[in-house]
Amino acid sequence: MLAKLTGFGIERITISGIAELSEIEVLVAAGIDPKTSLVFFDADEARRRLEANPLIREATVRKLYPGEVSITLVEREPYALWQVKGELFVIAADGTVIDKMDDGRFAGLPLVVGAEANMRASEYLALRAQAGALGRHIRAGTLISGRRWNLKLDNGMDVRLPEKAPGEALKRLVALETDYRVLDKDLLAIDLRQADRVVMRLTEEAATARAEQMKQKTPKKKGGEA
Template sequence: MRARRAAMSPLARHLPRGMGNLLVGGFFIAVTAYGFVRGGHLDEFRRTYGEPQHAIASALGLGIKEITISGLVELTPTEVLGAAGISPKVSLALLDAAEVRRRLELVPLIKEASVRKLYPNELSINIVERKPKALWQRNGELFVVAGDGTVIDMLNDPRFASLPLVVGDQANLHSKDYIALREAAGALKSQIRAGILVAGHRWDLKLYNGMDIRLPEEGAVAALTRLAALERDEHILEKDILSVDLRMPDRLVMRLSEEAAAARAAQLTKKSTKPKGPEI
């Protein structure tokens, strides 16, 4: 017995008191964890409780028990939480607030987001939504766009069906200019159905009666003022006209429909063949 104690004493002097018990306990924990994983129990645990580290943090009182979301206008709390990746299986302690903010700002309708963790178990989310400002028609599809031209979503909600409509390549990026032009149209505004961006720098207006109004690149507001005066004095928009070209400041060019053009030609022919009276 004496020789045995002498052989063990050098090792004992190098180990802290109680280390042996910890090593034995760690060994059994490792074996148990290995069996837990090999037996497929880890996947079942994740499905039920989430990732082990989150489950442990929640068990220690650092889960998420209260969530405050402010700034909602069009979005719902369920949509925000889904985009953020937040569920009852996520703990507050291990939540990456910067990553949650990044994920939220990937949502087209969300312009800005802020995320705060309030220990021990409260999460605060504030978002600033982009406001739908116009509809953009491209390749036969309609999209809801924000004031800066960002595409929010396809038009699936009838609430947005009455928004100003722009048509053409990159017309969404210029929708703010069209909306300002439309507001400057005064009494003509209610007759404008859509704005068509031409060559990326000027607008044609499509009216509800099918007439096209061609506006100049410069002085579009002044051209609309001229058109408003013509409509007030001569009711030009009620005539059988296909288009009105306002691109030249000193003249106005109108294109008649086939019927109106034929009637006009017949009238001119009749005038030219009418016999002249005796000269005095």
């Protein structure tokens, strides 16, 4: 990118390495405006200012006489969103917090929830990948007590995974969806924490309807029976 600032000592600014940041954001962060003079421009200070931006991991700033500034950036790549204590953060792959989530640029990133979930986001993404086509229905992963994951699906359903072999539990969920279309059922939760059973919790409306059905199926006592 070439941005020309004429008449103020800096005739050209070259910026490379940007992906998420805009050119204007880089210039503002570096402290460069139309009044900036190349002679008095402090490249080291500009580098420090740039690296104070959470999205920038590393910056190189050079003054090239007679009238050019070169800026090379290495950005931190947004990897996931992390929700904890009511706040939402953008995190890198290693769990480092890049910044608070305050704009829509990162709304499509995977979401992990709970204490220390940021440090295990890659684990959650691996589980989503193991779910195959069903993975597109998984909207978030909540780390429970630092031990296991609950998955939130796009229909509001919770899927409770075991601490050990969660991938195997996901295979069971995929099989249930293939055979019985469980995602279309009136369920609040599917509990897969036990290897030998599946526990399904109905929505309140479905539970009420089922109770009524059971009442109707219960045979009435004949007159005179105690």
